[in-house]
Amino acid sequence: MGLDMDLTASADDGIWTDAEPLVCCAVVPEAPNTATFSFVSPSGAQFSYDPGQFLTLELPVPGGTVWNTYTISSSPSRPLTIAVTVKAQAGSVGTRWMLDHLQPGMKIKAIGPAGIFSLPRKEQKKYLFISAGSGITPSLSMTTYLYDRGTNIDVTFVHCAHRPQDIIARQRLEQMASRVPSLKLFFIVEEDDPYRVWTGLRGRLNQLMIGLIAGDYLDREVYCCGPEPFMNAVREMLIALGYDMDLYHQESFTAPVKEEEQLPEHDDVIPDEEASASIAFARSEVTADCTETDTVLAVARGAGIVIPSGCTFGVCGTCKVKKTSGEVHMVHNGGISEDDIDDGYILACCSKPIGAVELDV
Template sequence: MTDKFPAPLDAPVWNPETDEVLHCRAVIQETHDVRTFVFTAPEPRRFLFRPGQFLTFVLPVGGEDINRCYTVSSSPSRPYSVAITVKRVPGGVISNWLHDTMREGMDVRALGPMGDFSCDLSPARKFLFLSAGSGITPMMSMSRFLLDTQSGRDIAFVHSARSPADLIFRTELAAMEQASGLFRTTYVCEGDAPFEKWPGHKGRLNIAVLGQATPDFMEREVYVCGPAPYMQAVKAMLADAGFDMRRYHEESFDFGTLLEQEPEVAEVTQELEDAAYTISFTKSRREIACPSGTPVLAAARAAGMRLPASCAKGMCGTCKCKLVSGEVDMQHQGGIRQREIDQGFILLCCSRPLSDLVVER
């Protein structure tokens, strides 16, 4: 390992198929309950990714490895490191482990980056970024990228928080606004902080506040990220205002929670009587039926099992587990390495049984 940075300009590109260890270089306290963790490869690597993508971390928590996805908050325009920004969630196993345990000098394993929530391929000249809480992270990556690359895009950034004490990246966003006439921020706080009275917009984002903050919002390409209720409210608000929803983009899944029951689960329940295969889970000592064309995860959900999952698209790797015996048809989207497949691992969300299965879960 070397501490000689910045890395050489011709450093190899980070390859998720062969590179997996990240070295923590810094831990930055952003707010009272939010920290940024900055990582590099042990040896110089360049991280090529799209702003807004995420990494899947393999974290040793409670004596077992747990997969968890976090959006990269840094920008690919600064390619020699990647950073995630994590809010401590009361009762949250992983966020509390990171805040309490992760320190400069520690190593972790990671997969990615991956994901398709990004503005980099959009031809739009004017963007509106709407975020709440830790949903600010992909917007920060995109904003840093657009400003670093001198894209000439007009960016309106509207962020919602509980109080001024909860405004993540407040100082940096102010500096970005001062440095560019094409970048402006607006904050909406639900209330005051103990030692700071909030002089700006109070309450929650509504169409009147949005219109005051960004009068031309109807003309912009909109990107939204935050807690699910926030995204639902914003989507309904814009639709009611007559916004062209073809120019609306939102993060499609919430990394902070387990996957909720999918619509297809109801269909699976109706098919269980005719299920072709039996799936046995060794650790939980459960046995379920699974129709031949149904993902194992969907059948397990229909049977009442709560298994770790985030994207349900074969991207994040959260539902990775060992296939002890049997065969599956797995159509993944990058959430598992080839060497892991060779070792017998599968992703439950995109694996359909071709025989009875025994799964180590």
């Protein structure tokens, strides 16, 4: 799965799969309410993924299990460990549990890696990475990957934080930038840290700043990650500047808002609200009646069957299950590969049964 540089294969091709749990090997505080958790595999298998992909972690919080999706902050060029950097927001349950309880030596189940937000294979390009808050993680992974590859890195890295103390992995980035002149770092903060001098940029990223930071931004491939309003503001800014949006990529764990004309065209069977359907969960020996407009995930929940889920709109791949017979109508957002579909897998959150369906669940 790695890119053109295969640093990820071990001699016996022992590549980690999510059938094996992860063992936490390090917890590093990065900023207030933010830490990097690194993991190894118990078997010694190495990690293969594309920079920018994510993992879904199964977190045993009080009261039940939650599945949270986190972008991988480590780089596949360093395949012995895999890391996520998480920030607890007010009201976070799973991330709060990680910060308060997850310690080196503890085992945790993960699903993935998955996701299509990544660098193009092979091509050497000029990049403009734009991030805010914990949305720095994919840019961090991509930048480390390009740095480790060692040639032709041309990255302008722009990160927006509330205060300087909130900038995640600042030293790691500065260490890389100090050795590669074509990696340029720009941090923009809204407020200074108390009693600390800040000599970087202040305010919010705007058209004037982007021109000063990267005069050649029109030639750069933009990767953007951060809270939805931030990404919307960046998109609008770039559109207003005449940027070619075919070169724009953004990561998001919230449902994409589709324009009428962007809605997928269905050339297969359309679910019928009136039509009845049924789903047999073969391993659980449960069959549930439903309609063709119910999702497999909702029917499973109603029948008391747990299918792990994360995003619930077809991006993260957490809810992948094997279909053994019948047809479903699936409209996903990139969370499943064509190979998996050919092998009979579906995403439960965005698949609706057409008639009688049987699953290996």
